[in-house]
Amino acid sequence: xxxxxxxxxxTTNHIAAxxxxxxxxxxxxxxxxxxxxxxxxxxxxxxxxxxxxxxEGRALTIEDKAHYLESxxxxxxxxxxxxxxxxxxxxxxxxxxxxxxxxSRRCVQSGKRIYQGLVDAGILCATxxxxxxxxxxxxxxxxxxxxxxxxxxxxSPDQPLTPELLKRGVYQVVAQEQGLLTEAARPAVEAxxxxxxxxxx
Amino acid sequence: xxxxxxxxxxTTNHIAAxxxxxxxxxxxxxxxxxxxxxxxxxxxxxxxxxxxxxxEGRALTIEDKAHYLESxxxxxxxxxxxxxxxxxxxxxxxxxxxxxxxxSRRCVQSGKRIYQGLVDAGILCATxxxxxxxxxxxxxxxxxxxxxxxxxxxxSPDQPLTPELLKRGVYQVVAQEQGLLTEAARPAVEAxxxxxxxxxx
Numbered sequence: 050x051x052x053x054x055x056x057x058x059x060t061t062n063h064i065a066a067x068x069x070x071x072x073x074x075x076x077x078x079x080x081x082x083x084x085x086x087x088x089x090x091x092x093x094x095x096x097x098x099x100x101x102x103x104x105e106g107r108a109l110t111i112e113d114k115a116h117y118l119e120s121x122x123x124x125x126x127x128x129x130x131x132x133x134x135x136x137x138x139x140x141x142x143x144x145x146x147x148x149x150x151x152x153s154r155r156c157v158q159s160g161k162r163i164y165q166g167l168v169d170a171g172i173l174c175a176t177x178x179x180x181x182x183x184x185x186x187x188x189x190x191x192x193x194x195x196x197x198x199x200x201x202x203x204x205s206p207d208q209p210l211t212p213e214l215l216k217r218g219v220y221q222v223v224a225q226e227q228g229l230l231t232e233a234a235r236p237a238v239e240a241x242x243x244x245x246x247x248x249x250x
Numbered sequence: 251x252x253x254x255x256x257x258x259x260x261t262t263n264h265i266a267a268x269x270x271x272x273x274x275x276x277x278x279x280x281x282x283x284x285x286x287x288x289x290x291x292x293x294x295x296x297x298x299x300x301x302x303x304x305x306e307g308r309a310l311t312i313e314d315k316a317h318y319l320e321s322x323x324x325x326x327x328x329x330x331x332x333x334x335x336x337x338x339x340x341x342x343x344x345x346x347x348x349x350x351x352x353x354s355r356r357c358v359q360s361g362k363r364i365y366q367g368l369v370d371a372g373i374l375c376a377t378x379x380x381x382x383x384x385x386x387x388x389x390x391x392x393x394x395x396x397x398x399x400x401x402x403x404x405x406s407p408d409q410p411l412t413p414e415l416l417k418r419g420v421y422q423v424v425a426q427e428q429g430l431l432t433e434a435a436r437p438a439v440e441a442x443x444x445x446x447x448x449x450x451x
Contacts, residue, residue, distance in 0.1 A: 135337075157402070182422060197386075197393075
């Protein structure tokens, strides 16, 4: 419901009605909408932490890269309501803001390890790749993409987001590497890029 | 006041008091806070439109590039309250959201012309540079940077933003070109990059 209608438009009464439950019964499980959002944020956090792992004891492969991209896309799509209005959700809930701060820093660190892994695996060129810079930019792109679509690309706030537009966000993340790929990795990564391309208008 | 205390914390009464003016007198000039914000947004819009121009009748130079970067930095710093809470400001004002949509699309188009200009001037490598992708990513980085600092890098929402942290945002924009620079342009652009670097922690 949050994804379809936007978090602001959905009240706990709407949620109770959809669940065929009395508002009092819903209240027994969740004190308020904030607690439901915090619970959903926990699921998002767990999902992102799981996919941002670097395999231990072996080098990263092109298949790992494909898996990272699919996971980014799944997270963007499944939790688009969170990413659309993150600022607002964090401003309403100091505890969530603190939790997000730690999570977001951890994701940048994980991203840095992944980009370093892509250098170590010979996929990205060692001399020109700055893993911290790429991790920060990728995190900004991933967390800002849904809101960019809503504020800039869609013609109105009611127009629904499509999986294609979300895929384009993944394209924007991979395309950062266009000048950094080693010749050995270039054909495979360029093929991936094509899969994620979608026009913006 | 918006930049120092955050827009949410500043009421029209605070503004009137700072101006040594009665709330009624302020109301005579501005119907509400929304109108003050829309006015400030207009100034920001004018500033960004002015600096995103591509010179006519001549190729772009490294000096133009330095000027773009200084202007980006000035805009980030001067209007940081707008960029910190953009989503919230747009959600409160449908007319501003419509205006922002047109402005934001225009900026992406201008960015595309600038990146194409950097290719035409022999600063970026023609075969690997995708001007639209870079324009979109740069716009996301510029508009998302202040909010990234506030939600992730600062230790609390009350900690003030510093010019150094804003400069790092400009670094993140230029650093996208690390793999795309021609050999002729590399030394000058890498020197610029150093000027904008600041550690995140």
